[in-house]
Amino acid sequence: MSTETPEVRTGQGSTKLSRTEFEQRYRAQFVDPAFDAAKSEIERLTAIAWEAYEDGRKNAHTRKAGPEFADPAHELSVEWLATRAAIQEAQRRFEDLGCRSRILLISASPRTDETCPSEMAKTFRVTTAVRECIEKEGGFDVDLLDLSRINSEYGRQIHPCKACVSTAMPLCHWPCTCYPNHYMGQIHDWMSDLYPRWVAAHGVMIVTPVHWYQAPSVLKLMMDRLVCADGGNPDPTSTHGKEAAEAKAIELKGWAYPKHLAGRIFSVIVHGDTAGTGSVRRNLHDWLTDMKLVSAGPAAVFDRYIGYYESYAMSHQAMDRDTAFLAETKNAALTLMAAVTEMRKGRQPPGNDFQSPRPK
Numbered sequence: 001m002s003t004e005t006p007e008v009r010t011g012q013g014s015t016k017l018s019r020t021e022f023e024q025r026y027r028a029q030f031v032d033p034a035f036d037a038a039k040s041e042i043e044r045l046t047a048i049a050w051e052a053y054e055d056g057r058k059n060a061h062t063r064k065a066g067p068e069f070a071d072p073a074h075e076l077s078v079e080w081l082a083t084r085a086a087i088q089e090a091q092r093r094f095e096d097l098g099c100r101s102r103i104l105l106i107s108a109s110p111r112t113d114e115t116c117p118s119e120m121a122k123t124f125r126v127t128t129a130v131r132e133c134i135e136k137e138g139g140f141d142v143d144l145l146d147l148s149r150i151n152s153e154y155g156r157q158i159h160p161c162k163a164c165v166s167t168a169m170p171l172c173h174w175p176c177t178c179y180p181n182h183y184m185g186q187i188h189d190w191m192s193d194l195y196p197r198w199v200a201a202h203g204v205m206i207v208t209p210v211h212w213y214q215a216p217s218v219l220k221l222m223m224d225r226l227v228c229a230d231g232g233n234p235d236p237t238s239t240h241g242k243e244a245a246e247a248k249a250i251e252l253k254g255w256a257y258p259k260h261l262a263g264r265i266f267s268v269i270v271h272g273d274t275a276g277t278g279s280v281r282r283n284l285h286d287w288l289t290d291m292k293l294v295s296a297g298p299a300a301v302f303d304r305y306i307g308y309y310e311s312y313a314m315s316h317q318a319m320d321r322d323t324a325f326l327a328e329t330k331n332a333a334l335t336l337m338a339a340v341t342e343m344r345k346g347r348q349p350p351g352n353d354f355q356s357p358r359p360k
Contacts, residue, residue, distance in 0.1 A: 071237035090200035104201035108208035161224035171247035174232030210272035231257035262292035267300035277303035
C-alpha cells in the first residue's frame, strides 16, 4: 500500500467553444431545407442549448441517492439509477436457477445491407446459423446483439470510454456515469441497455471479423466501455461524482476490484481473409478471462480464414463453400451450451476460489 500522496495532474488545455462556434455546430443538425420553416424555433432551441452548455448541465434529472449509498444526500442521475436497477434485476435472473439459461450472441461486424456496403455481413450469417442451432437444441434463450445497428439505426451510439480508470479505479463507476452528458450532446448511449444484457447472460459468444489486424471499431467501443465491469465502483457517491482526488485516496487505501461479470462462460469465433485472426482471437480471449469470464474450451474459441487472399467480391460465395467452418461454429455453440449447463450446476474452474495476489 502506497503512503505517497497522489497529485491530480491537470493542464491539458480547454476545449470550450465560443458561443459562435457552439451555435454553428448545434445548427448543423438543421441544415436540411425542410427546417427553414422552423427558423425561429431553432433559434430558441439554440439559445437554450447554449445556456445548458455554458452552465455544464450534465444530468437532466437527478434525485438524492438515498440510504443505500455512502452519501445519501448526493444527487445522482435518474437515468443512471434506472440502468443500475436494470443491472440488479439482470443479476437476479442470472443467479435464479429457475430461469432458463441465456446466451448473449454478438455479431461484431459493422457491415449491413441497410447502409453503404449494401450487403449483409458474413458475421451476421454466422450468428444467424448459431442462433438457429441453439434454438433447435432448446432450453436456452438467445439474445442476439447486432453491433451493425450502430451504423444503421438512428440515434444508436456507443460513446467512447474517457479512461477514468487510469486516474483511479474508484473513479470508474459501475455502470458508467460518464454518459449521458446532456450539455455536450452525448446522449443515446447504447451501453445503458447493453450492461444489463451482459449481466443477464450465462454464456457469451462473440463472432467477429478482423479489421486492420484488430477488432472492428463497433466491438472495441463496447469493449472499452465494459472496463467498469472489471473493478468498477458501484457507488458514485463515494467519489462525489468525478472527484479525482477522492477516488485516488480510496484506491490507495485498498480497492477490491469487483469482477461484475465473473463466472459467465464465453466462446469467441474470429474470421478473416488475409491476416490477423490469431491475434484478435488471443486478445479477445485475454480480455474476457481478465474479467473472470470462463472459456468454454478449445472447440468454442478459434479463428479461421474464409476465402484466404481471394476476391472480396466473392467472399460470401467463399463462405458458402466452407462447410467445415459453419459446422465448427455450430459445434462451438453446442460446446458453450454444455459448459453453461455445467456452470449452472455449481461447477467452477480450478483455482476459482483463490484470492488473486495482484487484484486489478
